[in-house]
Amino acid sequence: MPRRAAQNWLRTRDPGLASVRRAGRVALVACTGFYAARYGLGNDVAAIYALFGAIATGGMSFVPGTPRERARTLLAVLPLAAALVTLGTLLGAHSWTAALGMFGVGFLVSFAGVGAPRLGGLAGGLQAFYILACFPPYAPATLGARLAGLATGVVLMAAAEMWLLPDTPPGRYADRLAGAAALAAGTLRTLAEGRSPPSGSPERLLTASRELRLSRVPEDERPTSASARHRALCQGAAYMTHLLAQTRQLTQDARDAPDVRDPATARLLRASATACHDAALGLSGRGPAPSDAPYTAAAADFEAHRVRPPAWGTDSTAVVRGGALALDIAHTGTCLVTAVRIALGAPVPPDPTPPAERPGPFWYAGRPTLALYACRLRSHLTPRSVYFQNAVRIALALAAARLIVGALDLAHGLWALLATITVMGTSATGTRTALRPAFTGTLVGAAVVAVMLYTVGAHVAVYAFVLPFLYLLAFSAGPVLGMGWGQAFSTIAAAAAFAQLGPARPGLAAVRFTDVVIGGLTGALAGLLAWPRGGTGELRRACSRLLDQSTRAVTETIDTLTAGRTAGDALARTRLAWVIAGESYAQYAVERGAPDRTRPAERDWMAVLLAGNQVTTIGQSLLDHCAPGALAVWPLGAAHLRDAALRIRLSALPLTYEPRSRKPHPPPVEPRAPDTPTDRTVIADVFASSRGRPADPLPYYAVDAALWLTSLEGMVAAIRRTPDEPRTPVPG
Template sequence: MSPLQGASPRSGPQQSAGGPGGAVPRRLRCLVEHGRHGLRAHRSVVGNAVRVTAASCVAFYLCRYALGLTVMSVYATFTVVSLGVLARIPGSGRQRATTVLTAIPAGLLLITLGTLLAVQTWAAVVGMLVIGFVVAYAGTTGPRIAGAAPGMQLLYILPCFPPYAPENLGQRLSGFLLGAILLALAQRSLVPEPDTPPFRRLLADAADAATRLADHHGGPLPVQALARAHRTGDALRPSRVPPADLPASPTLAHKAMAHATEAVRTLLARLETLHASAGPGSSYHAETVVLLQGIGDTARETAKALRRGKRLRPGEGPSAAVLQSELAPVRTHRAVDTLERLSGDDRLVYLRRRSLVVQAADCAVVLALATRLMLGDRSVERSPAGHTFSYAQARAHELWWQRLTTHLTPRSVIFQNACRFALGLAAARAVAGLLDLQHGFWVLLATLTLTRTTSLETWSAVRQALLGTLVGAVLAGGLLALVHDRDTVYAVVLPVVMLVAFIAGPLRGLAWAQGGFTLVVATLFAQVSPVTWQLAPVRLVDVLVGSLIGLACGLVAWPRGAGREVRRSMAGLCAAIADAIGYTTAQLIDRSGDPDCLAINRALVLAQESLAQYHCELRDERVGQPDWPSVLVAGADARRGERLLPGRPGRIAPQEVGAWLRRAADRAAADYRSLAGHLHADSDVPREDTRPLDIRALLAVAPSVPRDCPDREARALSAALLLDSVIWLDALTADLDRIRKEM
């Protein structure tokens, strides 16, 4: 018989060998293993708590007990807490440390302004209003600055309260410097966040995947290559990329990187569709094979340049010249051939299939040029496709100014949030100054940390914060009454309280965070100056006042957050798409009009920001919402045509063809304007099919291109430009049809 057969799990020699005393070690081992598993699962939270606790305690003990500088100790400690806990700086340990060190000049300026403006309440309030808005609005320039903004706000809040003591400015600045440096060292060396793959590597992987797809010229479907293409394209989605690695800043390199990302994702999508539509076992036309080979060579060179990452001189790097020379005759030949076959293709099935490889080649050219621009070669503007890079010669201050002014409108959720926070902080500073609250700093801190983008979220945060502060105040009052003025006990307890508070807050919620921070504040201030148990109820009152101010601002300033704004921004994007259709068509027909290239970009940015905030807000899940990403796809398609088509060779001719194209464009633009009107009015979008392009009317006016006519080349270029425009309008029409059905 097996030892396990016929034996009860609770009986046998093993039980007697261990005895009752063996249960305790086993339970301890289970608890230890459970704790280790929990630490691994929450490595980021625990690591950040360890780093902040270590840096703040070293800073505090050094300044308070070794140097005897109490003001410096407070500023050093709060610098670590503000930039390590209140701020949400994304990235690896190296990236976070770099962000902290980069923020030092701004921190020195904020502490100096706060110290000098504390001379009068009105000066501090005006400073809070202006600085609060500027710091919050600066988040438009990238996720790292946006993540650091709450902590930077605290650097002005801390010194802008009485007593007015400019003679302590040296200690304040020294404390800030010490805290920032210690935090940067901790971020880099103590349980650092792991490094993530550089964004250039993700682009290189996607370019390699495109190479694999382009190397397939017929036969069985390349299942592995298709799977890799889908995987690498998906890895470039903004939601999949760590915020610190996103090309989101207004620098030239990041703009080119975002341009390359759009190009390579479109390239992968077109190649996937090409192979899927061809079916298994099919063979490709010789022209298609030539273009696929050119796409593969260009993508391969691009991937190599991205992996090297070397700065390029003009003319270096991946070349698109060969592919462009192969693409031009194929485009014209296919246009002439396709135009003859449109009579039996009212739904443009044949045209769409024939255009896939041409569109893929266009994307490969843009990918190569964007990569060169990203790596420093501004000569891409001299390429035949260089008109798509209108920003290549822009100066740095122009790019930054464009980004900052993009959100300078009441329709931007970032502008709304900056106004909401600035008004709330200014009101809190005025109340704290007029009522002469003992610790007015805590009033502003509560307003800063509890104000949310909707009144519903703010009320939920206030309830949790008050509950947590109440419990924390009771515990802090008991601690202060029990320990009294024995600094040694507080010094021993401080790191434990900090570590527990900074772990429990992110893991257990806002109530735990507020309660834990109340204990941290009590333990810290008890070592700075004599305090009694009355400090705890004072903090509770201050948090209550700050919460009420934050709630009032949430009710007054855009209380619905992005819930209403997302519809307005999508309506604005639809209107911008309609304008882009009109501008681009006018350029194609008679080279007239002055297209506003920034309008569609601005509308896309505002729509993306409002949608991102909307997804982060509390809302009633029972209320259905349209598939807003479909509108963003239409915006990207409109922008792609606006960038590419006007710079193409040729001209739409004869006049009757131009008139047909203008009518088709006007009809598509009118449909998008109608959709914009319904969204702006918050009314239901009619569930009707979008009118397809009238191909029969086009064939009635489009002349044939005889093979022996003297101006065949010019007429072929005109035909190619016409069919590129038809495909573009057809894509926008399909986007609109999909949007209406999904709404």
């Protein structure tokens, strides 16, 4: 019974025993290469590099993907690892040359991961190769042995990824998106058939929307690379989230007014359900890439049908509102289908965005991955980029640690720089959080090392016997028990390895602890002085800017449509702010690590991005279809639209400043009064005033504008709440 309880406890801490299997692979490969070179070939240099080759690529790195993909990645970076070892060997003659090289390597390796998650996951290991080679002894003549040992460790690690305790292939983000599309398809089909949706449909739609957020997705499943496929998956998730929200609104309306039906709306919903179903099949690999031709035709037919003024009755407002929501779902679904086709590698039509408004939403379609990667690198070459900030911080910390170690002539100074890598985060808070367990674990491990070296002495066979078990504990204890435990066992394992290469005295424990303290403090100081807020601080700033530009664009668009004012560049500025905020959110999701439901985000950042996306897409559509002042023919409805836009602007103002100061500010407007005009009020006013008017689509654009503002008001309300607060639908 205790054994079963221990297994259950371990599986709770390490689902699927992924960390234990990974630790087993690293321990077996590292020790196999080390023993073969040390005792088989009698070459200590090759033994150390074979050991570190496996540890750096298996223990210090995180490479997402399937076992086969990880193996290919390790083999692909082997030439780069060899170049770093060569560079470190040549620059290790002097401390200042080694430090300069350390700064360049630290920055370039860290920054290169901006659009390549696999390369970013290998950053720590690649830096370790240069670190190991740039420390004394300066021996260029041993470069051949170093490279041979390195190749042995990396190749063995690549083979182990496929054949030795291989991990279960990670989930696919495309399957999450496919599941959400299938759920939307089923709900839309139910609504089209006039049947009442199941009682839990709104909650299921909301849950599916939340599960698309990157903060809820495991690290090895997140589509964060610069490739067109990953960009399309992220953009498709944004469209899917809005489609789910509008579908949820339709289900709530159907529950409130179950007898209201419109055949034209039902046909459009049926086409939308078919398109979502086809998208789900394509994303899951059970069908071809979806086509938007039937979808587009159904939307065009509906728009042609709805320009005829309705015979106004008691249910007319509900019919018009339901049709507008269905048309919004159709247009959103068209964008979703385009994103899915890009993700699946299917051809898409040329970008219809006018040249003055480019780049369009799918500007990346058809571009090579290397070109998109270069584009992302260029866009992040700015101090406002979290990737740039993090790369500079790490480079400064590593270079400073290398200079300090060289100036003090510390023995085993390698551990100082490895400690710097260990404690460096993307924020000062993350660095401080890692500092204490790193010091505590090293101190405990050093104490055990002192006792071990004193009692075991020169009995090398004992160290050789316990080394695999120590490395197994070193790489499994951290994820299961905490960073301090991993650091303690790593200290003991390193001492056991080096004790097999030459005489080791108990004083080695004190040297190791001193090195870790110096490296840890250097990393903490760099993290405190250089952009201490990291990804979270930059995300607050980017989302603050996006909210500000978005609400300006809303008021500018509504003023243009209802008062005839000239449209400015607010929508263009919102597009740029949306791109920057999206990149910051991707980095923030990486910084938070694996999903943790007990550690919710301080703000619903995804809702900010969704609001920005809706402002740009629907706002531009309204401006494209309506001349300036076109909606002024309905004075009361136009006034309601301007009031709603202003209310959104004022409600979002505290959020645009709160992320910068972190201080709560009272809202500048009173809570929404129960008698505040809603989109239903605008619909009733527009069509009551349009009797006898020739058939044209203009009244429906007023309806679309009203629903757009209602949707944005709900998003702002969601942003104002903390993510763990319950969501309630916005009235109207």
